Amino acid sequence: MTKTSINLTRIVARAVKKAQEKNTRKGIPNVYCLNGKIVYQLPDGTITEKSPFENK
Numbered sequence: 603m604t605k606t607s608i609n610l611t612r613i614v615a616r617a618v619k620k621a622q623e624k625n626t627r628k629g630i631p632n633v634y635c636l637n638g639k640i641v642y643q644l645p646d647g648t649i650t651e652k653s654p655f656e657n658k
Contacts, residue, residue: 631655 622632631654632643642650
């Protein structure tokens with residue numbers, strides 16, 4: 603990797619981590635794709651495939 607790529611990767615990683623922490627503080631789940639499946643990390647740390655955004 604070039605020096606520029608390394609710096610950009612570092613900046614983006616920090617921004618993502620900050621956004622994830624902000625979501626958790628606000629009670630908003632973080633959404634990820636793991637092994638081709640959409641999963642949700644709830645603010646309490648629980649990982650689930652069930653969307654917390656769907657109507658209950």
